Amino acid sequence: MKTTKSYVAKSVENMAPSGIRKFFDLAATMEGVISLGVGEPDFVTSWSAREAAILSLEKGYTSYTANAGLLELREAISDYISERFYVPYIANEEIIVTVGASQAIDLAMRAILDPGDEVVVVEPCFVSYVPLVELAGGKAVTVETTGEQGFKLQAEDLEKAITPKTKALLLCSPNNPTGTQLDREELQAIADIVKKYDLLVIADEIYAELAYDLRHTSIASLEGMRERTILINGFSKGFAMTGWRLGFVCAPRELAAAMLKIHQYTMMCASTPAQYAALEALQTGMNDVEEMKKAYRRRRNYFVQSLNEMGLTCHVPGGAFYVFPSIQSTGLTSEQFAEQLLVEEKVAVVPGSVFGKGGEGYIRCSYASSMEQLQEAVKRIKQFLEK
Template sequence: MSKTWCERINPVVRDMPPSGIRRFFDMVAETKGVISLGVGEPDFVTPWHIREACIYSLEKGYTMYTSNSGLLELRYAIARDLADTYGVFYDPRSEILVTVGVSQALDLALRALVCPGDEVLIPEPSYVSYAPTVILAGGKVVPLPTGMEQGFCLSAHQVEAAITPRTKLLLLCYPNNPTGAVLDRKTLLEIAEVAAAHDLIVISDEIYDRLTYVGQHTCVASLPGMKERTVLLNGFSKSYAMTGWRVGYACGHGDFIAAMTKIHQYTMLCAPITAQMAALEALKNGRSGMERMVREYNRRRNVVLHAFRDMGLPCFEPKGAFYAFPEIRVTGLTSEEFAETLLQEEKVAVVPGNAFGPSGEGFVRCSYAASLEDLGEALRRMARLVRRRGVRPRVISTPPRPFPAREAGVSAAGGASS
């Protein structure tokens, strides 16, 4: 008797649940007039000089493959940027790999390093792709739950307590998606000591590093003794508003990068040359535009944080990235119930916190990478729902905070003005 098509599918893939974010946004797509605070994507258009560099490269005939490792000039620019910013030095020829977004860099790192049954420690709530990518690489996910009472920050004690003889990797993402938490240098040094003592490899996803508003970002690879045991992941999507360009990179020990490149050359071959040319321009001349966007995100962050607290929802202060993670338990609804009710009754889309693991239950993720007009209207609608659920707003002595239409230097479309 022949097998069904479902039976022919790899059981690891067959049994894997679909992304909680994707499932929810299938519902959003069927609802008209929705204001979305769900997608983790800048509302800014890629700055013109970066787009122009791409156009110019096409006019000059740059339509061919690059080296598997990526354009050498781009790798040199990445190395200079990391050295100037964090004082960590990588050899562009052997320790840097340009990838198709940070997602591919993560996949390559896990497939190159994880053996069947190896345990990977992941702080939770965590980005939705982390656990499935570990499973697809043959590893076992060991979640490290964090909560609002600890600022959603991982501790060295948690890491130490979770280590077993099968533990091989610690996967970090700070500034964090979905919480906006940032680990300070002292905590990272303590975690680094544990990693060294137990010979762990650290994969550090630092895609939101430049979007740090409180304190300073600490690059894990810059800590004493950590460069040799860290695979540093980063890219251009968030800081330079280049999500659709799909350019990321991985930096690490030459043996790690060589193993990742071996997989890359048989699967993806190379990142698109036009996107790499645009990324090169971003590193050369994109700092001022990036800083304007970061200032605007910070202004929105403050508006959103105070609005949640004023409407009666406890909210941890996000110190980085562009997400707020308010607690919605006071409404009596679960994360999914709140998100679905908000979508159906007020036409505002947020992401249920449990999409990021069990530790996210009781919260929702709200992206403030949206215009102040949309944020203001979405927050007003959310406040209506919260009031209907019997939550008393916080008594404030000052008038409600206004939501200005836009700031000078930001265009109507949300992109940075030239």
């Protein structure tokens, strides 16, 4: 018997699919495409980390770990966060190993939000932020940043967006898609507003290791902020471990306990071999991280200079592996530019509009590609503009 009734939840039915995947899937059907679209390192996970995963399998470590993750890994994460970013966390009470940083953000949202609670989201932003707020029953209140300001959140703009229903600020630095990195002084101005209105910060710091000109500052390290910050990080970007799907969340005991409840029922635990690989990466992989960062910095400098020389105004991103050039001079929308560039020159980029209204007029390009591919991409983009 047929029915016209929809069994899909309204919150999901009304949700737009990822704009990033749209262009990636289209590019995958074409030959000879240079993809600058997907935010994934082009480096392979270090051999020592891969070998640790293999060894764990050979030893038969194929059972569940503790829900929060291997204690040895959580202890290593505690040491890592304390030594690198100067924030202390108790391994067996305040750290949860998650299935990627994305799951950590989902846990945070579901643990803190009641229906109607508001979360301030800084745009342009990663495509999952607003949907994750809404799936948790909250309301995303977006604050736009501008290219003229280097896409940096201004404290006064944050304050204007706060209402009695505001519960948290979702902040990403270094940022996806703009690459913008906030320095200590800029973070302090934001922290002052957060404390003034008694808010939480969900700090997505997945690109913390990929900061090129300034050492990364965690907002949780500022005075009075550790107790009101849910710190998100992981191994995908800095350690080139995207496919392992391993992240972690650090938070005060009460918040961590709430997130662990949800994690227990929805995910049980992260992959055991992946956790052993991550443990090895933290213990022996920092030299690989530094070498990867040097390569990214060279590519960034070349790509930004090339884009500016061809008339696509682009600020120098402080971190991550993205550039976010303006294409407004072409008279095309972000989506028109991306589609025509893909069809005519076989270069895949992501239209800035998928990252929020503030991204219209820009495109996101990842420079996590070889220098040879970047040089060819620059050649093709220049040809496209000359047409």
